[in-house]
Amino acid sequence: MEVVAVIDFETTGLSPAQGDRATEVAAVIVEDGRVVDRYQSLMNAGVRIPAFIEALTGISNAMVRSAPPAGEVMREVSDFVGDIPIVAHNASFDAKFWDAELARVQRSRRQEFVCSLLLSRRLFPLAPSHKLGALVEYAQLPVAGRYHRALADAEMAASLLLRLEEELRQRHRVPQVSVELLRRIQRVPKAQLQKCLAAFTRA
DNA sequence: TGCCAGGCCCTCTTTAGGGCCTT
Numbered sequence: 001m002e003v004v005a006v007i008d009f010e011t012t013g014l015s016p017a018q019g020d021r022a023t024e025v026a027a028v029i030v031e032d033g034r035v036v037d038r039y040q041s042l043m044n045a046g047v048r049i050p051a052f053i054e055a056l057t058g059i060s061n062a063m064v065r066s067a068p069p070a071g072e073v074m075r076e077v078s079d080f081v082g083d084i085p086i087v088a089h090n091a092s093f094d095a096k097f098w099d100a101e102l103a104r105v106q107r108s109r110r111q112e113f114v115c116s117l118l119l120s121r122r123l124f125p126l127a128p129s130h131k132l133g134a135l136v137e138y139a140q141l142p143v144a145g146r147y148h149r150a151l152a153d154a155e156m157a158a159s160l161l162l163r164l165e166e167e168l169r170q171r172h173r174v175p176q177v178s179v180e181l182l183r184r185i186q187r188v189p190k191a192q193l194q195k196c197l198a199a200f201t202r203a
Numbered sequence: 204t205g206c207c208a209g210g211c212c213c214t215c216t217t218t219a220g221g222g223c224c225t226t
Binding site for chain 1: 207208209210211212223224225226
């Protein structure tokens with residue numbers, strides 16, 4: 001598989017359109033089946049973190065207050081990622097914060113997102129849940145740290161991506177997994193998965 | 204005033220509703 005960046009945001013809520021902002025971002029670079037580089041930073045967007053989010057993430061208002069400005073962090077992380085494909089767990093969530101925070105520093109996204117949640121629903125249909133934590137347990141992946149911290153979640157999503165790649169190679173006999181294949185799989189109706197994979201499988 | 208996310212996906216569907224995921 002080509003080089004990809006797996007990212008994760010912690011935020012003050014679910015919707016940038018409702019005023020929610022990022023509080024932490026992490027990106028790990030996956031190359032040749034392993035993580036080869038990492039970026040992580042808290043970020044100060046100048047907004048208050050609700051108490052239940054503090055409890056969920058362990059990221060407090062005091063921690064964010066002493067963090068670098070959000071714009072500075074977004075410039076750094078977007079430079080770190082560059083134009084390589086981005087993967088995230090429930091990518092529609094991370095993509096909307098990525099776009100919203102980049103827009104605040106007059107930048108725009110240069111690549112499509114790949115979603116490990118959509119891939120997992122198709123490739124691990126028997127998993128009891130497709131939450132990141134449940135998939136880590138289901139696939140017996142290492143717990144990289146505290147859930148709901150950006151770097152730990154990005155590392156675990158990267159492990160999940162590599163496990164999905166292995167599933168495609170071993171169970172589905174796809175000789176060469178590409179980002180293009182992942183993009184097709186995450187959009188294909190479940191009933192058409194086998195037909196989709198057949199086009200990428202050598203006899 | 205009152206409301207407040209949104210995309211995916213299943214089904215007792217398609218003239219819709221509700222659960223799953225992300226924080």
